[in-house]
Amino acid sequence: MTHDSIRSISLSTLTLPLEAPISDAKVFTGRQKPMTEVVFLIAEITTEQGHEGLGFSYSKRAGGPAQYAHAREVAQEAIGEDPNDIAKLYTKLLWAGASVGRSGVATQALAAIDIALWDLKAKRANLPLAKLLGAHRDSVRTYNTSGGFLHASIEEIQERATRSLAEGIGGIKIKVGLPDSREDLRRVAAVREHLGADVPFMVDANQQWDRATALRMGRALGEFDLVWIEEPLDAYDAAGHADLTRRLDTPIATGEMLASVNEHVQLIEQRACDIIQPDAPRVGGITNFLRLATLADHAGLDLAPHFAMEIHLHLAAAYSREPWVEHFDWLNPLFNERLETRDGRMLIPNRPGLGVTLSDQARAWTTDSVTLQ
Numbered sequence: 223m224t225h226d227s228i229r230s231i232s233l234s235t236l237t238l239p240l241e242a243p244i245s246d247a248k249v250f251t252g253r254q255k256p257m258t259e260v261v262f263l264i265a266e267i268t269t270e271q272g273h274e275g276l277g278f279s280y281s282k283r284a285g286g287p288a289q290y291a292h293a294r295e296v297a298q299e300a301i302g303e304d305p306n307d308i309a310k311l312y313t314k315l316l317w318a319g320a321s322v323g324r325s326g327v328a329t330q331a332l333a334a335i336d337i338a339l340w341d342l343k344a345k346r347a348n349l350p351l352a353k354l355l356g357a358h359r360d361s362v363r364t365y366n367t368s369g370g371f372l373h374a375s376i377e378e379i380q381e382r383a384t385r386s387l388a389e390g391i392g393g394i395k396i397k398v399g400l401p402d403s404r405e406d407l408r409r410v411a412a413v414r415e416h417l418g419a420d421v422p423f424m425v426d427a428n429q430q431w432d433r434a435t436a437l438r439m440g441r442a443l444g445e446f447d448l449v450w451i452e453e454p455l456d457a458y459d460a461a462g463h464a465d466l467t468r469r470l471d472t473p474i475a476t477g478e479m480l481a482s483v484n485e486h487v488q489l490i491e492q493r494a495c496d497i498i499q500p501d502a503p504r505v506g507g508i509t510n511f512l513r514l515a516t517l518a519d520h521a522g523l524d525l526a527p528h529f530a531m532e533i534h535l536h537l538a539a540a541y542s543r544e545p546w547v548e549h550f551d552w553l554n555p556l557f558n559e560r561l562e563t564r565d566g567r568m569l570i571p572n573r574p575g576l577g578v579t580l581s582d583q584a585r586a587w588t589t590d591s592v593t594l595q
């Protein structure tokens with residue numbers, strides 16, 4: 223008997239506090255405040271046959287209450303449906319709330335449910351999600367970002383990089399985009415010197431350069447043998463990114479801020495980057511991530527998903543080209559399990575589904591919840 227139906231969907235929202243306020247280039251240009259917390263939308267699905275799925279979406283600085291409210295409004299449409307028919311369910315929930323658009327908050331609200339359905343399907347098959355999707359590898363190259371924010375001194379960044387490498391993380395990324403570009407270059411030079419020539423090294427400008435600055439800085443950064451320059455320009459400047467991609471030897475990476483498959487199609491069709499950086503919760507879940515990843519693969523792009531390594535490890539493992547996963551330990555308090563890193567790679571956990579369960583701490587940080595059935 224393969225037919226099953228969704229008995230209940232529990233939605234909850236929780237606030238994860240960060241240890242210290244976080245600053246990237248968007249803070250230095252005055253567009254955003256330092257980040258102190260991340261808000262999560264959690265979806266937990268149960269079925270008549272007793273299967274369970276866990277998914278999440280998230281927002282930084284604003285949008286958490288909106289994601290939760292939208293999910294509460296549309297999730298009822300999934301009750302009684304077969305949890306295996308994920309594409310059908312996604313479409314049904316999408317159209318239930320399509321008046322407010324088919325991107326951004328509306329689809330990010332569905333992402334938690336979509337991810338929970340994929341988790342459920344993989345658990346039902348008793349397979350890690352990567353295996354259910356069809357993995358190319360059982361581990362993925364991983365790099366650290368959280369040690370390299372702009373509020374950290376060069377010495378702190380160097381110390382954290384050493385620690386990350388000792389923990390088996392393979393690459394180091396730091397933020398750039400300070401008001402004084404010479405200070406950016408000093409920091410990059412000091413970190414490259416500290417790492418030596420062999421450690422993969424990336425920089426991330428978080429969209430804060432104009433086209434002229436991005437080209438000038440891209441050329442100046444050429445000597446540091448970077449794996450990529452991330453978000454040199456506004457996330458929606460596909461033409462500008464395409465121009466940089468053609469003119470610079472250092473690969474260009476972008477895509478984390480985009481909130482739909484359609485927006486990623488602009489990047490792919492315009493050859494606006496060498497490495498695409500989709501974020502499954504931001505584009506509406508795993509169903510949408512797989513759609514755009516297929517297009518990116520056909521276009522010959524490399525993949526380095528943004529944030530949420532607990533989800534993206536599986537999706538990266540199923541990409542045909544050797545990808546990178548971003549190592550962020552911020553979400554560790556939410557889950558009982560830890561992902562293993564060794565020899566520069568993150569290992570696919572040998573547990574069914576995403577391979578994570580919610581911790582007591584996550585329950586304690588929950589501020590609101592509802593169960594639909």
Ligand SMILES: [Mg+2]
Nearest residue numbers: 426452453478
């Ligand atoms: Mg980034």
